[in-house]
Amino acid sequence: MYQYTAFDRAFVHQRAAQYRDQLARHLAGRLPDEDFRALRLQNGWYIQRHAPMLRVAVPYGEVSSRQLRALARIAREYDRGYAHFTTRQNTQYNWIPLDKSADVMELLASVDMHGIQTSGNCIRNITSDALAGIAPDEQIDPRPYCEILRQWSTLHPEFAFLPRKFKIAVTGASEDRAATAWHDVGLHLHRNADGAVGFRVLVGGGMGRTPITATVVREWIDWRQILVYLEAVVRVYNRYGRRDNMYKARIKILVKAEGQKFIDAVEREYADILNLDTDGEAQVIPQAEFDRVAACFAPPAGVQPRSSTGDGAPADAPLAYRRWLERNVHAHKFAGHKAVTLSLKRAGQAPGDATDAQMEQAAALADRYSASELRVTHDQNLLLPWVRESDLYALWQEAKAAGFATPNIGLVTDMIACPGGDFCALANARSIPVAAQITERYADIDEAFDIGDIDLHISGCINSCGHHHSGHIGILGVDKDGKEWYQVSLGGSDGSALSGGVAASTPGKVIGPSFAADEVADAVEAVLDIYRETRSANERFVDTVKRIGLDPFKQAANAVRRSTRKEAA
Known part of the structure; x- marks a missing residue:
């Protein structure tokens, strides 16, 4: 760290x-x-x-x-x-x-923390892959670059009052777990044909009222000049981004409207910054500074590649443990180690919430099993990045006692949800009760395992803090005549798979009119029933949606609406 x-x-x-x-x-x-x-x-x-x-x-x-x-x-x-x-x-x-x-x-x-620039029209918290530095599919550790970006962007005087908020995500892996294409700027670390390290730069992603995935504006920029190039991107946005309409103020609107003109303007600005740089060092990251920052991200003391020594489990370890291994335990770059997700998704608690006692328990687990380090994940869980394989069974027992061992990572109950109308003044509808209904509906872990991988995302309003656009199943709260209703969309993706080096992200499509609050869980069940009836062997839900189209799912969900309202009448 x-x-x-x-x-x-x-x-x-x-x-x-x-x-x-x-x-x-x-x-x-x-x-x-x-x-x-x-x-x-x-x-x-x-x-x-x-x-x-x-x-x-x-x-x-x-x-x-x-x-x-x-x-x-x-x-x-x-x-x-x-x-x-x-x-x-x-x-x-x-x-x-x-x-x-x-x-x-x-x-x-x-404790070296703050809330600086977590709100306002500025460059926000720099995000990355929760498995950064430990993922087997990672080419380059993004964390030193993220830290340099954090320091560069904090209270940057030129970018404190942008047309709208600005979000940057960075990944160095072949699988894009940082959802970079949904950000104002997404950065993909990779090596060119000569083995040099640089970035592919994506600009103009975002959700909200107009979901747009980012455009590749440069295939390659040397890592030393990434701050120069980002300065050019943000300067162009600051100069030409709309300030007359907050709904059209994000950089995605500028990129979509101007296309190649935007890219050309960025390239000119980039060249101008370099031309004005008389000593050749302005904004270029010095090797010595990179080395200083990168040294902080060396593996913790005692973490060395080692051959597997087993997980410490007895031969008759329970099924719950084996399921936890399948869902909550992840491959690691260092032999003899695993990364472990502590699930924050359970009945009776809002997705992503943790009590003070649970946070104390998670900290204790990190001290015992993960070199005193944790990660906050994009999916609103906590992750232990430095667990020895030989400690897995002991960790599972303690995590189970603390309520962190639900084997549901990537399943339907491992949903993303914003706080919604229970707390947020912007929300049109509540998210937490809908999440609770779905969690209760699929409390049977056998059924959840049978359904398999599902990204279910819930937002209480069009601002999409729950990322409903990118859910395989997305649920959006809307207001109709002062009452809470919910749109359901299918087929979204957060870009976890990279296609040709570009995140294969797509917004979901709405399947008909809105549902009342007490109809949402039934509609989700009807959609998943169609999937289970029509899927091919080992086919994921989102792939079935792509193969057979929306109509079968739409008909099933609409039948729920008609049935519910007929009974009410």
């Missing part, structure tokens, strides 16, 4: 002190709401439906056990005993009183 320098540490502590002064002036009536709003947003503080909401940055998903314990303490002492992990590898709190917010900022700074 990256280790804060004295400068890094002083920076976040000074920021916390500045915020305390701003808050004191606001609470005393000397700093008006509108002036304070911009300042609190720069530090991750929103005012939501019921109370302030804090978003804490977890850069590229890496969090230490010490930091997780601090997050647990915030939940316990300042919130209502839990936190929420998001698709963008952040942590959110929904009930912290505003007059305690400066205390929370100081606590975060004490």
